[in-house]
Amino acid sequence: MRLLNSYYKATLKFLLLTVFISCIAACSNDDSNGGDSSQSGEAYWKISSTVKSASGSSAIIITGTPGTIWNAEITEGTTWCSFSSNDLTLSSKSGEVKDGLNVLYVYYNSNTSKEQRVAKISIQFADQEAKVFDLVQLSESQQNLPAFKLWAEVPDFKENANYQYVTHYALLNDKTIRNYSICFDKTKKAALWVAYPIHTAYLKGSGERTDRWAFDPIIPQSYQADCTLKSYGGSYDRGHQLPSADRLGTDEMNAQTFYMSNMTPQLNRLNQDMWAKLETKVRANNCSDTLYVVTGAYFGAGATTTTDGAKNTVPVPTNYFKVLLRTKSGKTGKNIKDCSDSELISIGFWVDHKSYGNIEPPKSICTSVADIESKTGFTFFPQVSSSVKKQNNPSQWGIN
Missing domain, CATH: 2.60.40.10 (Immunoglobulins)
Known part of the structure; x- marks a missing residue:
């Protein structure tokens, strides 16, 4: 009996101690949370x-x-x-x-x-x-025109009644900065080129992929493909020219990459395979001095058509291209226009609109900026000399 009484007393003490500790912990938690401070x-x-x-x-x-x-x-x-x-x-x-x-x-x-x-x-x-x-x-x-001759990535102005030039801006750290610029062809319902800087400030931040498909607010809606609710017909994706993954600095930056003016009908097996790997290669060449990129769609002889999400007929590009420019060291602290030829590197990529398979970007798509200028009729990177634009050294850009 004494053993039983001792057992009950010990159990009671243990329970009282547990309740006491729980109360202290609860009070401590209330104090540390500070009410609504969380x-x-x-x-x-x-x-x-x-x-x-x-x-x-x-x-x-x-x-x-x-x-x-x-x-x-x-x-x-x-x-x-x-x-x-x-x-x-x-x-x-x-x-x-x-x-x-x-x-x-x-x-x-x-x-x-x-x-x-x-x-x-x-x-x-x-x-x-x-x-x-x-x-x-x-x-x-x-129209929010690009700063021609001022921004290193923007090609020269080319007069054409069907072209509309636009720059989109976004807020970053309470400052308004340029997001990207385009040359939009109203007859193609697509941008012929999209020019943009790549820097850590654009690549990393609070943003994420938004999937906010929307019409460009500056370009008349009647000239844009309507893929706001669904993609193009057939095996075509809503292919970004400026990739969503290049604009994760803020949600606003990213949402603007989903404008219809940044889209083209791109074969799914190109968009999701080799082209996606090329976009990753481009991002890997980001540097402190800023990487300057122009991505474009080319509508050559024999271009076909498909339909947009609203069943309207739209042209399909025959080729895509990218041209890249940056400083060789990546950390000169200089503007492009103040660099010597020996301090700069450039390259071009000319891609047929077809499936290459799920492979890394091949050397066969590598070319010079000058070559893509001759193919498209646009003048890229007007701040640099012709000798810089003749370069074609894939290994410098991680393509072997």
Whole structure:
């Protein structure tokens, strides 16, 4: 009996000690969490911070810890921007993050002036520092032309009534930077070239593949292929010219790579196999000085057609190409125009629109920038000499 009483007493002491320790741990956890201090949130434009001149709306996606309070305010542009389609004076709004999709819509009137305009939207989560988002609305006649002769990657301007030149910009660390530039051919419903810089700032960051297929907001929709809901007909993918994987700095950067103006009907077995491996090779040549790239589609003799996702007829490229330029060391700290010929390297890739199999890029597709200039009629990398553009050394670029 004494042994039994001793057993019960020991058990009771153990249970009381366990409860005591649990209470201390719970109090400790409450103190360390600091109540709502664990709440956080993020926000980003669903598609782009640049919109066309016509009236409409743009969406900001809100994510974070469920229950986190957010407050939004239009601090500039209240005469033409609002958080309500019915009340154009509504310049502030608040809410809390919920499970699922959280969307803040910004509505804007048409811009009939000759100048673009900028609205600023401030969003603050709980006690976090407020973040400011720019909404740029283009003017009626604005095209957002590339900075010809200034940016190293942009080819020379070529006059053609069917061409539309456009540069897309994105926010990075609260600064507006160029994302990519295009020469869009309205008769081909595709870009003949897409020019872009590659640097770590573009490749790595908070972004991910968005799959936000959308029309380019600057180019008239009637000239673009409609693959926003489904791909081209037959065995053709929605082939990026500027790869999605080259723009993971932010979601906005990445979403812009899904514009229809960046797409062509590309054979799935080319797009997913050798071409994808070539894109990886290109990224591997990223450097501190910046790698400059132009990717293009060529519509030669015998070009065929397919249909877009809406059953409209669209031409199919006969060839694709890439031209690359960078400094040899990758760390000169110089602009391209200030480099000597001996400090620069370049190469071109000319690809037939066919399946090569799931192989690494072969030497047979390697050529010079000068050769691709003669094939396409475009002048690439106008800041460098003709001797630099005659180079063709595949091993320098990791192709053996």
